[in-house]
Amino acid sequence: MKCEICGKEFKHLGLHLNYKHKDISHKEYYDKYLKQEGEGFCFTCGMPVKFYDLSHGYQHYCNAKCELADKKIIEKAKTTYKERTGYEHNMYNPESKARVKNTTVEKYGGIGFASNILANKVLITYNNKHDTNITKCNMIVHEMPELEEQRKNTKIKNNNGKYISDEHLKKLIASSTSEENLKKRVNTRREKYGGRYISNKAYEKMQESPYKTYSYANMKLFNKDHKNLCICHCDICNNDYEIELRTLRTRHSAGHILCTICNPLEKQYSILEKELFEFIKNNYNKEILENDRNILENREIDIYLPELKIGFEFDGTFWHADPRFYKPDDLIKEQTAAQIWEKDEAKNKLAESLGIKLIRIKEYDWVNNQEEIKEYIKLLII
Numbered sequence: 001m002k003c004e005i006c007g008k009e010f011k012h013l014g015l016h017l018n019y020k021h022k023d024i025s026h027k028e029y030y031d032k033y034l035k036q037e038g039e040g041f042c043f044t045c046g047m048p049v050k051f052y053d054l055s056h057g058y059q060h061y062c063n064a065k066c067e068l069a070d071k072k073i074i075e076k077a078k079t080t081y082k083e084r085t086g087y088e089h090n091m092y093n094p095e096s097k098a099r100v101k102n103t104t105v106e107k108y109g110g111i112g113f114a115s116n117i118l119a120n121k122v123l124i125t126y127n128n129k130h131d132t133n134i135t136k137c138n139m140i141v142h143e144m145p146e147l148e149e150q151r152k153n154t155k156i157k158n159n160n161g162k163y164i165s166d167e168h169l170k171k172l173i174a175s176s177t178s179e180e181n182l183k184k185r186v187n188t189r190r191e192k193y194g195g196r197y198i199s200n201k202a203y204e205k206m207q208e209s210p211y212k213t214y215s216y217a218n219m220k221l222f223n224k225d226h227k228n229l230c231i232c233h234c235d236i237c238n239n240d241y242e243i244e245l246r247t248l249r250t251r252h253s254a255g256h257i258l259c260t261i262c263n264p265l266e267k268q269y270s271i272l273e274k275e276l277f278e279f280i281k282n283n284y285n286k287e288i289l290e291n292d293r294n295i296l297e298n299r300e301i302d303i304y305l306p307e308l309k310i311g312f313e314f315d316g317t318f319w320h321a322d323p324r325f326y327k328p329d330d331l332i333k334e335q336t337a338a339q340i341w342e343k344d345e346a347k348n349k350l351a352e353s354l355g356i357k358l359i360r361i362k363e364y365d366w367v368n369n370q371e372e373i374k375e376y377i378k379l380l381i382i
Contacts, residue, residue: 289304
């Protein structure tokens with residue numbers, strides 16, 4: 001694809017824009033050079049739609065409802081299904097109908113109300129809901145109009161057609177918001193639970209079995225004496241490791257590798273950053289430095305290849321405030337996105353002054369265009 005700014009041809013235009021034309025976003029570039037007349041609005045309702053990428057441009061519909069409302073889509077689906085199966089719709093296909101029938105028989109022992117299991121379930125639900133004692137499903141049809149009329153008359157008589165009266169509603173609001181009742185609830189909670197919102201018994205039960213809460217960590221042991229410490233099992237290295245619950249939760253929410261053996265506390269790898277490192281390691285057989293702070297005046301380089309003087313930085317969408325998703329004044333952990341960008345740019349200039357080519361791999365690009373980025377990295381290191 002040709003770059004309209006510098007006039008050169010590129011296989012991966014998106015990567016070229018990321019590294020050579022950082023002042024313009026993909027959407028801005030597309031709007032300026034590639035956007036067609038009428039593009040950017042829903043084909044059905046005319047509302048603005050989201051930008052997809054440089055190859056596909058804007059989405060055609062604002063939501064699934066609009067997409068399904070487009071007769072062209074419905075006709076296309078019918079045509080495609082007919083070409084594949086010879087039928088316009090799934091339910092016209094004898095094979096599909098037989099499959100549905102067999103599934104119903106397996107689940108309920110019959111078809112529709114012919115199934116005793118399904119019929120009994122309907123009867124129990126209906127009788128419980130309406131306080132009746134109906135014994136056959138076909139009786140529901142006869143009983144329903146009479147019961148519905150009775151319920152309507154009761155509502156109209158008692159509450160002017162509402163489920164509860166205005167007077168009762170005012171009492172509920174007053175009782176839930178009055179200062180007296182608020183104090184009463186606080187005192188009751190203190191007496192019952194010692195200040196907690198849950199009882200001591202429930203709290204102890206939660207402490208004894210934290211496995212459900214932290215199931216993602218393969219927890220083996222919870223240290224009751226030191227309540228913030230636990231022992232988990234790692235499926236990657238097949239070892240047990242100790243970790244504080246606070247660190248465990250932080251690592252999980254940030255997408256980091258949980259294990260303190262695979263991912264030592266002083267390094268804090270993210271899973272995606274580890275993927276990038278493993279890819280470079282498998283394709284480059286010379287010296288590789290990780291998280292080095294000696295080259296850029298105590299500023300860390302995630303991955304550095306000394307012989308080629310190339311460094312790789314893995315920029316997480318949140319921690320590096322990807323400009324595609326954040327505005328300059330957005331706050332990220334007590335600093336604005338603009339301040340984060342300034343720090344990254346200062347690091348880039350320092351690397352350039354030392355003759356180091358610093359490549360920034362964006363998390364979004366690694367997740368969505370991984371094969372293209374891998375090809376680009378191979379061109380640099382092989």
